[in-house]
Amino acid sequence: MSALLARLFDDAALFPPDRAPMDEALPAHRDAVRDPVAGRLLxxxxxxxxxxxxxxPEDLLDLVLVADTGIDGLPKALDAVRAEPRVRPCAVEIAVPEDADQARAVAVTLARLPSDVPARIGVRPSPGWREALDRVTAARERGAPLGAxxxxxxxxxIAACAERGLRFTCAGTTGRAARHASGHGFLNVLLAAAHAAAGERDLQRTLERTDAPALAAEVRAMPDGPGEAxxxxxxxxxxxxxxxxxADLRRLGLIETPDAGEDMAP
Incomplete structure:
Protein backbone atom coordinates (compact mmCIF):
# COMPACT_ATOMS: atom_id res chain seq x y z
CA MET A 1 0.00 0.00 0.00
CA SER A 2 2.76 2.46 0.85
CA ALA A 3 4.36 2.08 -2.59
CA LEU A 4 1.01 2.52 -4.33
CA LEU A 5 0.28 5.81 -2.59
CA ALA A 6 3.81 7.10 -2.05
CA ARG A 7 4.19 10.73 -3.12
CA LEU A 8 0.96 10.51 -5.07
CA PHE A 9 -0.12 14.11 -4.40
CA ASP A 10 1.76 17.14 -5.67
CA ASP A 11 0.99 20.44 -3.97
CA ALA A 12 -0.61 23.00 -6.32
CA ALA A 13 -1.70 25.48 -3.63
CA LEU A 14 0.17 28.35 -5.29
CA PHE A 15 -1.95 28.20 -8.45
CA PRO A 16 -5.18 29.90 -9.52
CA PRO A 17 -7.93 30.18 -8.67
CA ASP A 18 -6.93 30.07 -5.00
CA ARG A 19 -3.33 31.33 -5.30
CA ALA A 20 -2.63 30.67 -1.64
CA PRO A 21 -0.49 33.32 0.04
CA MET A 22 3.11 32.17 0.27
CA ASP A 23 3.22 32.62 4.04
CA GLU A 24 0.35 30.13 4.30
CA ALA A 25 1.27 27.73 1.51
CA LEU A 26 4.86 27.03 2.57
CA PRO A 27 4.15 26.18 6.23
CA ALA A 28 1.29 23.94 5.12
CA HIS A 29 3.57 22.18 2.66
CA ARG A 30 6.31 21.70 5.25
CA ASP A 31 3.77 20.04 7.52
CA ALA A 32 2.29 17.88 4.77
CA VAL A 33 5.54 16.47 3.39
CA ARG A 34 6.07 14.54 6.61
CA ASP A 35 3.30 12.29 5.27
CA PRO A 36 4.61 9.73 2.73
CA VAL A 37 1.69 10.38 0.35
CA ALA A 38 2.72 14.03 -0.14
CA GLY A 39 4.93 14.80 -3.10
CA ARG A 40 6.47 17.85 -4.68
CA LEU A 41 5.63 21.54 -4.43
CA LEU A 42 4.55 23.09 -7.72
CA PRO A 57 17.57 27.76 6.37
CA GLU A 58 16.26 24.26 7.13
CA ASP A 59 14.24 23.98 3.92
CA LEU A 60 15.06 21.43 1.25
CA LEU A 61 11.96 21.35 -0.91
CA ASP A 62 11.39 19.09 -3.91
CA LEU A 63 10.13 21.52 -6.54
CA VAL A 64 8.36 21.30 -9.88
CA LEU A 65 8.83 24.58 -11.74
CA VAL A 66 5.74 25.42 -13.79
CA ALA A 67 6.56 27.59 -16.78
CA ASP A 68 3.57 29.91 -16.50
CA THR A 69 5.56 32.72 -18.11
CA GLY A 70 6.20 30.68 -21.26
CA ILE A 71 9.11 28.87 -22.86
CA ASP A 72 11.13 32.06 -23.48
CA GLY A 73 11.72 32.75 -19.81
CA LEU A 74 12.29 29.14 -18.81
CA PRO A 75 16.14 29.03 -18.99
CA LYS A 76 16.45 32.09 -16.73
CA ALA A 77 13.87 30.69 -14.30
CA LEU A 78 15.70 27.35 -14.18
CA ASP A 79 18.99 29.11 -13.47
CA ALA A 80 17.36 30.84 -10.50
CA VAL A 81 16.00 27.55 -9.15
CA ARG A 82 19.33 25.78 -9.53
CA ALA A 83 21.09 28.61 -7.73
CA GLU A 84 18.88 28.18 -4.67
CA PRO A 85 20.28 25.44 -2.38
CA ARG A 86 17.07 25.17 -0.35
CA VAL A 87 15.11 23.65 -3.24
CA ARG A 88 15.71 20.57 -5.37
CA PRO A 89 14.41 20.97 -8.95
CA CYS A 90 12.64 17.73 -9.84
CA ALA A 91 10.93 18.67 -13.10
CA VAL A 92 9.56 21.41 -15.29
CA GLU A 93 5.91 21.50 -16.28
CA ILE A 94 4.80 23.45 -19.32
CA ALA A 95 1.41 23.46 -21.00
CA VAL A 96 0.87 24.26 -24.65
CA PRO A 97 -1.77 26.87 -25.58
CA GLU A 98 -5.32 25.54 -25.48
CA ASP A 99 -6.34 27.18 -28.75
CA ALA A 100 -3.36 25.79 -30.68
CA ASP A 101 -3.13 22.57 -32.63
CA GLN A 102 -1.71 20.40 -29.88
CA ALA A 103 0.67 18.37 -32.05
CA ARG A 104 2.24 21.45 -33.62
CA ALA A 105 2.46 23.30 -30.33
CA VAL A 106 4.12 20.32 -28.62
CA ALA A 107 6.63 20.05 -31.47
CA VAL A 108 7.60 23.71 -30.98
CA THR A 109 7.82 23.28 -27.21
CA LEU A 110 10.00 20.18 -27.44
CA ALA A 111 12.36 21.89 -29.87
CA ARG A 112 12.97 24.72 -27.39
CA LEU A 113 12.84 22.82 -24.13
CA PRO A 114 16.11 22.51 -22.17
CA SER A 115 17.31 18.95 -22.65
CA ASP A 116 18.85 18.45 -19.21
CA VAL A 117 15.72 18.57 -17.04
CA PRO A 118 12.78 16.15 -16.70
CA ALA A 119 9.65 17.74 -18.08
CA ARG A 120 5.90 17.24 -17.97
CA ILE A 121 4.28 18.47 -21.18
CA GLY A 122 0.75 19.72 -20.59
CA VAL A 123 -1.54 18.50 -23.36
CA ARG A 124 -5.05 19.93 -23.72
CA PRO A 125 -8.18 18.05 -24.92
CA SER A 126 -8.05 19.96 -28.21
CA PRO A 127 -7.48 18.93 -31.84
CA GLY A 128 -4.19 17.09 -32.29
CA TRP A 129 -3.86 15.86 -28.71
CA ARG A 130 -3.21 12.22 -29.63
CA GLU A 131 -0.54 13.24 -32.10
CA ALA A 132 0.89 15.49 -29.40
CA LEU A 133 1.28 12.45 -27.13
CA ASP A 134 2.97 10.66 -30.04
CA ARG A 135 5.53 13.49 -30.27
CA VAL A 136 6.21 13.41 -26.53
CA THR A 137 6.60 9.63 -26.69
CA ALA A 138 8.98 9.82 -29.64
CA ALA A 139 11.15 12.40 -27.88
CA ARG A 140 11.19 10.26 -24.73
CA GLU A 141 12.28 7.24 -26.75
CA ARG A 142 15.22 9.30 -28.02
CA GLY A 143 16.30 9.80 -24.42
CA ALA A 144 14.50 12.96 -23.29
CA PRO A 145 13.12 12.57 -19.73
CA LEU A 146 9.51 13.42 -20.60
CA GLY A 147 5.99 12.70 -19.42
CA ALA A 148 2.55 14.13 -20.09
CA ILE A 158 -5.42 7.57 -19.74
CA ALA A 159 -5.85 4.85 -22.35
CA ALA A 160 -3.72 6.78 -24.86
CA CYS A 161 -0.92 7.23 -22.32
CA ALA A 162 -1.06 3.51 -21.47
CA GLU A 163 -0.86 2.56 -25.16
CA ARG A 164 2.30 4.65 -25.47
CA GLY A 165 3.81 3.68 -22.13
CA LEU A 166 3.81 7.38 -21.28
CA ARG A 167 3.72 8.44 -17.66
CA PHE A 168 1.27 11.22 -16.85
CA THR A 169 0.30 13.72 -14.18
CA CYS A 170 -3.21 15.08 -13.76
CA ALA A 171 -4.81 17.94 -11.89
CA GLY A 172 -7.35 17.10 -9.19
CA THR A 173 -10.09 19.67 -8.70
CA THR A 174 -10.37 19.13 -4.95
CA GLY A 175 -8.34 16.01 -4.27
CA ARG A 176 -11.38 14.02 -3.11
CA ALA A 177 -11.20 10.23 -3.17
CA ALA A 178 -14.14 9.47 -5.46
CA ARG A 179 -15.86 11.21 -8.33
CA HIS A 180 -17.78 14.30 -7.29
CA ALA A 181 -19.63 17.16 -8.92
CA SER A 182 -16.41 18.95 -9.93
CA GLY A 183 -14.52 16.03 -11.43
CA HIS A 184 -12.87 12.66 -10.96
CA GLY A 185 -11.52 11.52 -7.62
CA PHE A 186 -7.97 10.37 -7.13
CA LEU A 187 -9.00 6.75 -6.42
CA ASN A 188 -10.91 6.71 -9.70
CA VAL A 189 -7.80 7.87 -11.55
CA LEU A 190 -5.50 5.47 -9.71
CA LEU A 191 -7.71 2.47 -10.47
CA ALA A 192 -8.21 3.58 -14.08
CA ALA A 193 -4.42 3.74 -14.44
CA ALA A 194 -4.12 0.21 -13.02
CA HIS A 195 -6.77 -1.10 -15.42
CA ALA A 196 -5.19 0.70 -18.37
CA ALA A 197 -1.75 -0.67 -17.52
CA ALA A 198 -3.30 -4.15 -17.55
CA GLY A 199 -4.57 -3.60 -21.08
CA GLU A 200 -8.16 -2.50 -20.39
CA ARG A 201 -9.31 0.42 -22.51
CA ASP A 202 -12.95 0.83 -21.38
CA LEU A 203 -12.16 3.04 -18.41
CA GLN A 204 -15.17 5.33 -18.27
CA ARG A 205 -17.10 3.26 -15.73
CA THR A 206 -14.13 3.33 -13.36
CA LEU A 207 -13.83 7.10 -13.64
CA GLU A 208 -17.56 7.59 -13.01
CA ARG A 209 -17.80 5.55 -9.81
CA THR A 210 -18.80 7.50 -6.71
CA ASP A 211 -18.59 4.69 -4.13
CA ALA A 212 -15.46 5.74 -2.24
CA PRO A 213 -15.45 2.82 0.26
CA ALA A 214 -15.71 0.27 -2.57
CA LEU A 215 -12.98 2.03 -4.53
CA ALA A 216 -10.80 2.01 -1.42
CA ALA A 217 -11.41 -1.71 -0.92
CA GLU A 218 -10.31 -2.39 -4.51
CA VAL A 219 -7.16 -0.30 -3.99
CA ARG A 220 -6.46 -2.06 -0.69
CA ALA A 221 -6.71 -5.48 -2.37
CA MET A 222 -4.52 -4.55 -5.34
CA PRO A 223 -1.46 -6.86 -5.62
CA ASP A 224 2.01 -5.36 -5.80
CA GLY A 225 2.43 -5.97 -9.53
CA PRO A 226 -0.66 -4.07 -10.71
CA GLY A 227 0.05 -1.39 -8.13
CA GLU A 228 3.55 -0.85 -9.50
CA ALA A 229 2.14 -0.78 -13.03
CA ALA A 247 -7.94 13.15 5.42
CA ASP A 248 -9.91 11.08 2.89
CA LEU A 249 -7.27 8.35 2.90
CA ARG A 250 -7.42 8.19 6.68
CA ARG A 251 -11.21 8.00 6.73
CA LEU A 252 -11.07 5.15 4.25
CA GLY A 253 -8.39 3.28 6.21
CA LEU A 254 -5.79 3.49 3.45
CA ILE A 255 -3.22 5.28 5.61
CA GLU A 256 -2.78 5.38 9.36
CA THR A 257 -4.91 7.62 11.52
CA PRO A 258 -2.89 10.57 12.85
CA ASP A 259 -1.93 10.85 16.48
CA ALA A 260 -4.40 12.52 18.80
CA GLY A 261 -4.33 16.26 18.40
CA GLU A 262 -3.23 16.30 14.75
CA ASP A 263 -5.52 18.35 12.58
CA MET A 264 -7.60 16.74 9.88
CA ALA A 265 -9.44 18.32 7.01
CA PRO A 266 -13.23 18.45 7.43
Missing part, protein backbone atom coordinates in the same frame (compact mmCIF):
# COMPACT_ATOMS: atom_id res chain seq x y z
CA UNK A 43 5.76 26.66 -8.06
CA UNK A 44 4.91 28.97 -10.96
CA UNK A 45 7.99 30.57 -12.44
CA UNK A 46 6.28 33.91 -11.84
CA UNK A 47 6.24 33.26 -8.06
CA UNK A 48 9.67 31.72 -7.51
CA UNK A 49 11.31 34.98 -6.42
CA UNK A 50 8.50 35.37 -3.87
CA UNK A 51 8.99 31.79 -2.69
CA UNK A 52 12.71 32.41 -2.04
CA UNK A 53 11.92 35.23 0.36
CA UNK A 54 9.85 32.83 2.51
CA UNK A 55 12.32 29.93 2.65
CA UNK A 56 14.03 29.15 5.94
CA UNK A 149 0.30 16.30 -17.96
CA UNK A 150 -3.36 17.23 -18.22
CA UNK A 151 -5.82 19.35 -16.35
CA UNK A 152 -8.78 17.45 -17.77
CA UNK A 153 -8.09 13.76 -17.22
CA UNK A 154 -10.37 11.45 -19.19
CA UNK A 155 -10.70 7.79 -20.07
CA UNK A 156 -9.34 8.36 -23.62
CA UNK A 157 -6.33 10.28 -22.26
CA UNK A 230 -0.45 1.81 -12.01
CA UNK A 231 2.18 4.12 -10.53
CA UNK A 232 4.44 3.47 -13.49
CA UNK A 233 1.70 5.15 -15.51
CA UNK A 234 0.30 7.71 -13.03
CA UNK A 235 3.10 9.90 -11.67
CA UNK A 236 1.07 12.26 -9.51
CA UNK A 237 -2.24 14.00 -8.89
CA UNK A 238 -1.89 17.74 -8.41
CA UNK A 239 -4.16 19.04 -5.65
CA UNK A 240 -4.83 22.48 -4.19
CA UNK A 241 -4.95 21.36 -0.57
CA UNK A 242 -2.90 18.35 0.53
CA UNK A 243 -4.95 18.07 3.72
CA UNK A 244 -8.02 16.97 1.74
CA UNK A 245 -6.72 13.72 0.20
CA UNK A 246 -4.76 12.91 3.35
Missing amino acids: CPASRFAELRTHLV ATGAVSAPF ARGLLEAVEVRDLAVPR
Whole structure:
Protein backbone atom coordinates (compact mmCIF):
# COMPACT_ATOMS: atom_id res chain seq x y z
CA MET A 1 0.00 0.00 0.00
CA SER A 2 2.76 2.46 0.85
CA ALA A 3 4.36 2.08 -2.59
CA LEU A 4 1.01 2.52 -4.33
CA LEU A 5 0.28 5.81 -2.59
CA ALA A 6 3.81 7.10 -2.05
CA ARG A 7 4.19 10.73 -3.12
CA LEU A 8 0.96 10.51 -5.07
CA PHE A 9 -0.12 14.11 -4.40
CA ASP A 10 1.76 17.14 -5.67
CA ASP A 11 0.99 20.44 -3.97
CA ALA A 12 -0.61 23.00 -6.32
CA ALA A 13 -1.70 25.48 -3.63
CA LEU A 14 0.17 28.35 -5.29
CA PHE A 15 -1.95 28.20 -8.45
CA PRO A 16 -5.18 29.90 -9.52
CA PRO A 17 -7.93 30.18 -8.67
CA ASP A 18 -6.93 30.07 -5.00
CA ARG A 19 -3.33 31.33 -5.30
CA ALA A 20 -2.63 30.67 -1.64
CA PRO A 21 -0.49 33.32 0.04
CA MET A 22 3.11 32.17 0.27
CA ASP A 23 3.22 32.62 4.04
CA GLU A 24 0.35 30.13 4.30
CA ALA A 25 1.27 27.73 1.51
CA LEU A 26 4.86 27.03 2.57
CA PRO A 27 4.15 26.18 6.23
CA ALA A 28 1.29 23.94 5.12
CA HIS A 29 3.57 22.18 2.66
CA ARG A 30 6.31 21.70 5.25
CA ASP A 31 3.77 20.04 7.52
CA ALA A 32 2.29 17.88 4.77
CA VAL A 33 5.54 16.47 3.39
CA ARG A 34 6.07 14.54 6.61
CA ASP A 35 3.30 12.29 5.27
CA PRO A 36 4.61 9.73 2.73
CA VAL A 37 1.69 10.38 0.35
CA ALA A 38 2.72 14.03 -0.14
CA GLY A 39 4.93 14.80 -3.10
CA ARG A 40 6.47 17.85 -4.68
CA LEU A 41 5.63 21.54 -4.43
CA LEU A 42 4.55 23.09 -7.72
CA CYS A 43 5.76 26.66 -8.06
CA PRO A 44 4.91 28.97 -10.96
CA ALA A 45 7.99 30.57 -12.44
CA SER A 46 6.28 33.91 -11.84
CA ARG A 47 6.24 33.26 -8.06
CA PHE A 48 9.67 31.72 -7.51
CA ALA A 49 11.31 34.98 -6.42
CA GLU A 50 8.50 35.37 -3.87
CA LEU A 51 8.99 31.79 -2.69
CA ARG A 52 12.71 32.41 -2.04
CA THR A 53 11.92 35.23 0.36
CA HIS A 54 9.85 32.83 2.51
CA LEU A 55 12.32 29.93 2.65
CA VAL A 56 14.03 29.15 5.94
CA PRO A 57 17.57 27.76 6.37
CA GLU A 58 16.26 24.26 7.13
CA ASP A 59 14.24 23.98 3.92
CA LEU A 60 15.06 21.43 1.25
CA LEU A 61 11.96 21.35 -0.91
CA ASP A 62 11.39 19.09 -3.91
CA LEU A 63 10.13 21.52 -6.54
CA VAL A 64 8.36 21.30 -9.88
CA LEU A 65 8.83 24.58 -11.74
CA VAL A 66 5.74 25.42 -13.79
CA ALA A 67 6.56 27.59 -16.78
CA ASP A 68 3.57 29.91 -16.50
CA THR A 69 5.56 32.72 -18.11
CA GLY A 70 6.20 30.68 -21.26
CA ILE A 71 9.11 28.87 -22.86
CA ASP A 72 11.13 32.06 -23.48
CA GLY A 73 11.72 32.75 -19.81
CA LEU A 74 12.29 29.14 -18.81
CA PRO A 75 16.14 29.03 -18.99
CA LYS A 76 16.45 32.09 -16.73
CA ALA A 77 13.87 30.69 -14.30
CA LEU A 78 15.70 27.35 -14.18
CA ASP A 79 18.99 29.11 -13.47
CA ALA A 80 17.36 30.84 -10.50
CA VAL A 81 16.00 27.55 -9.15
CA ARG A 82 19.33 25.78 -9.53
CA ALA A 83 21.09 28.61 -7.73
CA GLU A 84 18.88 28.18 -4.67
CA PRO A 85 20.28 25.44 -2.38
CA ARG A 86 17.07 25.17 -0.35
CA VAL A 87 15.11 23.65 -3.24
CA ARG A 88 15.71 20.57 -5.37
CA PRO A 89 14.41 20.97 -8.95
CA CYS A 90 12.64 17.73 -9.84
CA ALA A 91 10.93 18.67 -13.10
CA VAL A 92 9.56 21.41 -15.29
CA GLU A 93 5.91 21.50 -16.28
CA ILE A 94 4.80 23.45 -19.32
CA ALA A 95 1.41 23.46 -21.00
CA VAL A 96 0.87 24.26 -24.65
CA PRO A 97 -1.77 26.87 -25.58
CA GLU A 98 -5.32 25.54 -25.48
CA ASP A 99 -6.34 27.18 -28.75
CA ALA A 100 -3.36 25.79 -30.68
CA ASP A 101 -3.13 22.57 -32.63
CA GLN A 102 -1.71 20.40 -29.88
CA ALA A 103 0.67 18.37 -32.05
CA ARG A 104 2.24 21.45 -33.62
CA ALA A 105 2.46 23.30 -30.33
CA VAL A 106 4.12 20.32 -28.62
CA ALA A 107 6.63 20.05 -31.47
CA VAL A 108 7.60 23.71 -30.98
CA THR A 109 7.82 23.28 -27.21
CA LEU A 110 10.00 20.18 -27.44
CA ALA A 111 12.36 21.89 -29.87
CA ARG A 112 12.97 24.72 -27.39
CA LEU A 113 12.84 22.82 -24.13
CA PRO A 114 16.11 22.51 -22.17
CA SER A 115 17.31 18.95 -22.65
CA ASP A 116 18.85 18.45 -19.21
CA VAL A 117 15.72 18.57 -17.04
CA PRO A 118 12.78 16.15 -16.70
CA ALA A 119 9.65 17.74 -18.08
CA ARG A 120 5.90 17.24 -17.97
CA ILE A 121 4.28 18.47 -21.18
CA GLY A 122 0.75 19.72 -20.59
CA VAL A 123 -1.54 18.50 -23.36
CA ARG A 124 -5.05 19.93 -23.72
CA PRO A 125 -8.18 18.05 -24.92
CA SER A 126 -8.05 19.96 -28.21
CA PRO A 127 -7.48 18.93 -31.84
CA GLY A 128 -4.19 17.09 -32.29
CA TRP A 129 -3.86 15.86 -28.71
CA ARG A 130 -3.21 12.22 -29.63
CA GLU A 131 -0.54 13.24 -32.10
CA ALA A 132 0.89 15.49 -29.40
CA LEU A 133 1.28 12.45 -27.13
CA ASP A 134 2.97 10.66 -30.04
CA ARG A 135 5.53 13.49 -30.27
CA VAL A 136 6.21 13.41 -26.53
CA THR A 137 6.60 9.63 -26.69
CA ALA A 138 8.98 9.82 -29.64
CA ALA A 139 11.15 12.40 -27.88
CA ARG A 140 11.19 10.26 -24.73
CA GLU A 141 12.28 7.24 -26.75
CA ARG A 142 15.22 9.30 -28.02
CA GLY A 143 16.30 9.80 -24.42
CA ALA A 144 14.50 12.96 -23.29
CA PRO A 145 13.12 12.57 -19.73
CA LEU A 146 9.51 13.42 -20.60
CA GLY A 147 5.99 12.70 -19.42
CA ALA A 148 2.55 14.13 -20.09
CA ALA A 149 0.30 16.30 -17.96
CA THR A 150 -3.36 17.23 -18.22
CA GLY A 151 -5.82 19.35 -16.35
CA ALA A 152 -8.78 17.45 -17.77
CA VAL A 153 -8.09 13.76 -17.22
CA SER A 154 -10.37 11.45 -19.19
CA ALA A 155 -10.70 7.79 -20.07
CA PRO A 156 -9.34 8.36 -23.62
CA PHE A 157 -6.33 10.28 -22.26
CA ILE A 158 -5.42 7.57 -19.74
CA ALA A 159 -5.85 4.85 -22.35
CA ALA A 160 -3.72 6.78 -24.86
CA CYS A 161 -0.92 7.23 -22.32
CA ALA A 162 -1.06 3.51 -21.47
CA GLU A 163 -0.86 2.56 -25.16
CA ARG A 164 2.30 4.65 -25.47
CA GLY A 165 3.81 3.68 -22.13
CA LEU A 166 3.81 7.38 -21.28
CA ARG A 167 3.72 8.44 -17.66
CA PHE A 168 1.27 11.22 -16.85
CA THR A 169 0.30 13.72 -14.18
CA CYS A 170 -3.21 15.08 -13.76
CA ALA A 171 -4.81 17.94 -11.89
CA GLY A 172 -7.35 17.10 -9.19
CA THR A 173 -10.09 19.67 -8.70
CA THR A 174 -10.37 19.13 -4.95
CA GLY A 175 -8.34 16.01 -4.27
CA ARG A 176 -11.38 14.02 -3.11
CA ALA A 177 -11.20 10.23 -3.17
CA ALA A 178 -14.14 9.47 -5.46
CA ARG A 179 -15.86 11.21 -8.33
CA HIS A 180 -17.78 14.30 -7.29
CA ALA A 181 -19.63 17.16 -8.92
CA SER A 182 -16.41 18.95 -9.93
CA GLY A 183 -14.52 16.03 -11.43
CA HIS A 184 -12.87 12.66 -10.96
CA GLY A 185 -11.52 11.52 -7.62
CA PHE A 186 -7.97 10.37 -7.13
CA LEU A 187 -9.00 6.75 -6.42
CA ASN A 188 -10.91 6.71 -9.70
CA VAL A 189 -7.80 7.87 -11.55
CA LEU A 190 -5.50 5.47 -9.71
CA LEU A 191 -7.71 2.47 -10.47
CA ALA A 192 -8.21 3.58 -14.08
CA ALA A 193 -4.42 3.74 -14.44
CA ALA A 194 -4.12 0.21 -13.02
CA HIS A 195 -6.77 -1.10 -15.42
CA ALA A 196 -5.19 0.70 -18.37
CA ALA A 197 -1.75 -0.67 -17.52
CA ALA A 198 -3.30 -4.15 -17.55
CA GLY A 199 -4.57 -3.60 -21.08
CA GLU A 200 -8.16 -2.50 -20.39
CA ARG A 201 -9.31 0.42 -22.51
CA ASP A 202 -12.95 0.83 -21.38
CA LEU A 203 -12.16 3.04 -18.41
CA GLN A 204 -15.17 5.33 -18.27
CA ARG A 205 -17.10 3.26 -15.73
CA THR A 206 -14.13 3.33 -13.36
CA LEU A 207 -13.83 7.10 -13.64
CA GLU A 208 -17.56 7.59 -13.01
CA ARG A 209 -17.80 5.55 -9.81
CA THR A 210 -18.80 7.50 -6.71
CA ASP A 211 -18.59 4.69 -4.13
CA ALA A 212 -15.46 5.74 -2.24
CA PRO A 213 -15.45 2.82 0.26
CA ALA A 214 -15.71 0.27 -2.57
CA LEU A 215 -12.98 2.03 -4.53
CA ALA A 216 -10.80 2.01 -1.42
CA ALA A 217 -11.41 -1.71 -0.92
CA GLU A 218 -10.31 -2.39 -4.51
CA VAL A 219 -7.16 -0.30 -3.99
CA ARG A 220 -6.46 -2.06 -0.69
CA ALA A 221 -6.71 -5.48 -2.37
CA MET A 222 -4.52 -4.55 -5.34
CA PRO A 223 -1.46 -6.86 -5.62
CA ASP A 224 2.01 -5.36 -5.80
CA GLY A 225 2.43 -5.97 -9.53
CA PRO A 226 -0.66 -4.07 -10.71
CA GLY A 227 0.05 -1.39 -8.13
CA GLU A 228 3.55 -0.85 -9.50
CA ALA A 229 2.14 -0.78 -13.03
CA ALA A 230 -0.45 1.81 -12.01
CA ARG A 231 2.18 4.12 -10.53
CA GLY A 232 4.44 3.47 -13.49
CA LEU A 233 1.70 5.15 -15.51
CA LEU A 234 0.30 7.71 -13.03
CA GLU A 235 3.10 9.90 -11.67
CA ALA A 236 1.07 12.26 -9.51
CA VAL A 237 -2.24 14.00 -8.89
CA GLU A 238 -1.89 17.74 -8.41
CA VAL A 239 -4.16 19.04 -5.65
CA ARG A 240 -4.83 22.48 -4.19
CA ASP A 241 -4.95 21.36 -0.57
CA LEU A 242 -2.90 18.35 0.53
CA ALA A 243 -4.95 18.07 3.72
CA VAL A 244 -8.02 16.97 1.74
CA PRO A 245 -6.72 13.72 0.20
CA ARG A 246 -4.76 12.91 3.35
CA ALA A 247 -7.94 13.15 5.42
CA ASP A 248 -9.91 11.08 2.89
CA LEU A 249 -7.27 8.35 2.90
CA ARG A 250 -7.42 8.19 6.68
CA ARG A 251 -11.21 8.00 6.73
CA LEU A 252 -11.07 5.15 4.25
CA GLY A 253 -8.39 3.28 6.21
CA LEU A 254 -5.79 3.49 3.45
CA ILE A 255 -3.22 5.28 5.61
CA GLU A 256 -2.78 5.38 9.36
CA THR A 257 -4.91 7.62 11.52
CA PRO A 258 -2.89 10.57 12.85
CA ASP A 259 -1.93 10.85 16.48
CA ALA A 260 -4.40 12.52 18.80
CA GLY A 261 -4.33 16.26 18.40
CA GLU A 262 -3.23 16.30 14.75
CA ASP A 263 -5.52 18.35 12.58
CA MET A 264 -7.60 16.74 9.88
CA ALA A 265 -9.44 18.32 7.01
CA PRO A 266 -13.23 18.45 7.43
